[in-house]
Amino acid sequence: MKPLIHDLLANPLSGEQIEARSMATIDREAPPHNFSPEQWPIVRRMVHTTADFSLLEQVRFSPDAIDAARSALRGGAPIYADSNMIRAGLSMARLQRVCPDYRAESILCHVADADVANQARQTSLPRSLFAVRKAADKLQGGIAVFGNAPVALLELNRLIVETGLRPALIIGMPVGFVHVVESKQELMDLDVPYITLEGRRGGSPLAVSVVHALCELAMP
């Protein structure tokens, strides 16, 4: 048996070429949809990340989301991630092509902080709640990138309603079976720029893919 990779070694394709071929496949196979020319590259990258066309039915943009994202990224707005997987997945090179001020400290995630773990233990509530509360200062004008815990999104929704907090953009894509559907429904009822995925599905790679697609739109 001849290993399949020999075909690739004989006809080399770079990572960039493979990505371009993938995007062309998605354009070809995608069912009809009503996304705008600016929205489609974002949705397409979400499909690229999951190989799942059924997401098309569930992606929702607030009308101001893309303009808000462009300004925030160009201004180097801080990014708060609800998981360390998101922090690891975000490409500093892509962020810096939009705004050279971006650096490692621009991307925050407090879910593994010791003080956050202590508060969670003392209250029998999830760590993600206290992690968001700790990040409130940075979320004022910042970008929330959520792909994990719905409680993070619920707490952010509360801060928006009760304290007047105004993030520049919320990428709200928690995943799962408890509190998830409601957390996104509540987000869509708020007057803030958001990109979300209705229903139970979501995940860190989806949230990261949205940021990376927005970086391409925002590049000078």
Added chain:
Amino acid sequence: MKPLIHDLLANPLSGEQIEARSMATIDREAPPHNFSPEQWPIVRRMVHTTADFSLLEQVRFSPDAIDAARSALRGGAPIYADSNMIRAGLSMARLQRVCPDYRAESILCHVADADVANQARQTSLPRSLFAVRKAADKLQGGIAVFGNAPVALLELNRLIVETGLRPALIIGMPVGFVHVVESKQELMDLDVPYITLEGRRGGSPLAVSVVHALCELAMP
């Protein structure tokens, strides 16, 4: 409008309690399947990570996969991840509950190494290929955790066929539109312990969820 999180604050649920409730929901809603009692907790955690029951039709285990995983994890086998998101997502606390020898250096990922990037540039091939090649020593008896690039899995398949490399277990869950389906089909034709997902879908959180579920099975 009263924010929804007040319900949770009034009736606190910890992260562990929310997880238990999610798992019960999955047990209740899952369609009929033929997974064994040892396989089901692994598949269930994959559903928990994606909120997607359609995965049930595509998860495949080699007959020896769970026994092989248990021995490898208990022996502290090194883990090679094909993305830094996987490295960030793996819980050191869970690994150490199975084998106290696990430490940060036990989890490797070479895809962002400078020498790997240089080789990729010189050959116009993806970095993930050279990253796996660099990890071959650790993959002898190690655990491969792949949730990103199919080329990583294709190169590992080649090393197995052509050099006699024998990983303890391959979690083969790359995602996407180019080389993905074939890379998993080739894996399933090899005589090595594997857990994989037929078709185009996959992803880093799925690969991580399999490791975490295996840790629970392997705990002493």
